[in-house]
Amino acid sequence: xxxxxxxxxxxxxxxxxxxxxxxxxxxxxxxxxxxxxxxxxxxxxxxxxxxxxxxxxxxxxxxxxxxxxxxxxxxxxxxxxxxxxxxxxxxxxxxxxxxxxxxxxxxxxxxxxxxxxxxxxxxxxxxxxxxxxxxxxxxxxxxxxxxxxxxxxxxxxxxxxxxxxxxxxxxxxxxxxxxxxxxxxxxxxxxxxxxxxxxxxxxxxxxxxxxxxxxxxxxxxxxxxxxxxxxxxxxxxxxxxxxxxxxxxxxxxxxxxxxxxxxxxxxxxxxxxxxxxxxxxxxxxxxxxxxxxxxxxxxxxxxxxxxxxxxxxxxx
Numbered sequence: 434x435x436x437x438x439x440x441x442x443x444x445x446x447x448x449x450x451x452x453x454x455x456x457x458x459x460x461x462x463x464x465x466x467x468x469x470x471x472x473x474x475x476x477x478x479x480x481x482x483x484x485x486x487x488x489x490x491x492x493x494x495x496x497x498x499x500x501x502x503x504x505x506x507x508x509x510x511x512x513x514x515x516x517x518x519x520x521x522x523x524x525x526x527x528x529x530x531x532x533x534x535x536x537x538x539x540x541x542x543x544x545x546x547x548x549x550x551x552x553x554x555x556x557x558x559x560x561x562x563x564x565x566x567x568x569x570x571x572x573x574x575x576x577x578x579x580x581x582x583x584x585x586x587x588x589x590x591x592x593x594x595x596x597x598x599x600x601x602x603x604x605x606x607x608x609x610x611x612x613x614x615x616x617x618x619x620x621x622x623x624x625x626x627x628x629x630x631x632x633x634x635x636x637x638x639x640x641x642x643x644x645x646x647x648x649x650x651x652x653x654x655x656x657x658x659x660x661x662x663x664x665x666x667x668x669x670x671x672x673x674x675x676x677x678x679x680x681x682x683x684x685x686x687x688x689x690x691x692x693x694x695x696x697x698x699x700x701x702x703x704x705x706x707x708x709x710x711x712x713x714x715x716x717x718x719x720x721x722x723x724x725x726x727x728x729x730x731x732x733x734x735x736x737x738x739x740x741x742x743x744x745x746x747x748x749x
Contacts, residue, residue: 440497450499454531454627455481459495459503461705462523463511476527489516500524536562538633539569548627555608555623558631570636571611571655573622577604613654637711641666644674652659658706660699661714669696675720682714 453459457479466472466489477485483496490510503564507705513522535545540704541563548557555575559565587654606623610633613621625631639662640745646667651657659681663669669676679694694715698704709715 450501450530451526451549452497452499453479453495453526454505455479455483455496457526458528458530459485459486459695460509460525463507463517464523465517471625479531486685500526516629532627534558535630536633538628539566539635540564540631541566548625550708553624554580554626555621555625556611558623558625561615562659565610565633567654568635568652569610569633571609572578573608573610573633575606575608575625575633577583577606577626577628628709632642639709639711639713639715641715641717643715644670644719646670653709653711656708659694659707660696660706662709662713663696666715668716673719674717678718678720680716680718682716683710684712 442521458476459479460474460476461462461713462474462688472488475487476485479485480496483494486492487507490507491508493506495501495506498506504597507522507524509522511517511522529547532549532551533545534559537543540559543562546558546561552727555573586719608621608623609618612618636654637658638650638652640648640650641662642648645663646665646669651662658664676696677698679696681692683690683692695704699706
């Protein structure tokens with residue numbers, strides 16, 4: 434949250450005029466020259482160097498200038514070069530190409546998006562990209578520090594193939610989408626600049642096995658507690674499951690951890706109803722009396738089978 438809040442320091446840049454960059458296309462009109470048929474309204478693309486070239490005036494730098502600053506600079510060039518004493522001109526950004534962000538992962542329309550401002554916000558980009566898909570998890574990552582003139586320095590294919598590798602090497606902001614989208618916590622609405630990437634992984638899975646009505650895997654599309662996990666598995670099997678003999682299997686630092694669960698104690702608030710993590714397994718075991726009965730039956734079956742093998746029936 435603190436990182437998202439800190440990113441909003443750059444929001445003031447959004448209020449300033451757009452700063453022109455390489456790849457942008459400018460439409461320039463110089464009315465006095467048009468009347469003399471020496472100049473037509475032209476469209477020019479800003480070069481990688483930040484320069485443009487115009488008839489009569491020649492080549493000059495417009496990169497990182499606002500439209501107003503370009504007009505002022507062009508005005509000065511026309512006057513100083515004694516082309517026009519009191520020029521009237523107009524500069525418009527016809528195509529915005531120099532600033533872009535990327536949206537990847539479980540998003541309806543993943544891709545690279547051009548922005549018409551110096552910075553934009555996470556909600557702006559999510560809106561352009563159609564929002565999360567139904568398979569999306571609830572934690573989104575804003576990967577910073579991918580700026581480069583002329584676009585993203587990393588190919589889209591590389592980003593799609595291994596965005597999490599980039600997260601390890603770049604400044605990354607984690608955003609809880611439930612808090613941002615459903616609870617309206619705008620502190621999490623991180624500010625994005627040119628070259629930033631938002632990545633929304635698919636929801637991780639947790640599993641409920643054993644004596645529940647619907648065992649299987651379930652997506653963590655929001656924070657889910659142990660009891661909510663049992664509810665998603667449609668509850669315990671009546672007269673079969675033991676609510677006090679459950680366990681949670683969790684991998685921590687590569688090691689399997691077995692955590693005893695007493696669902697009755699959790700329901701009564703006597704023990705924590707903690708949140709599940711990716712790949713957690715809730716194991717709901719059988720009631721003690723039934724388990725003992727089945728173990729005894731299996732024991733007698735083994736004895737019977739052993740005796741049967743020692744004394745085979747003979748048919749003469």
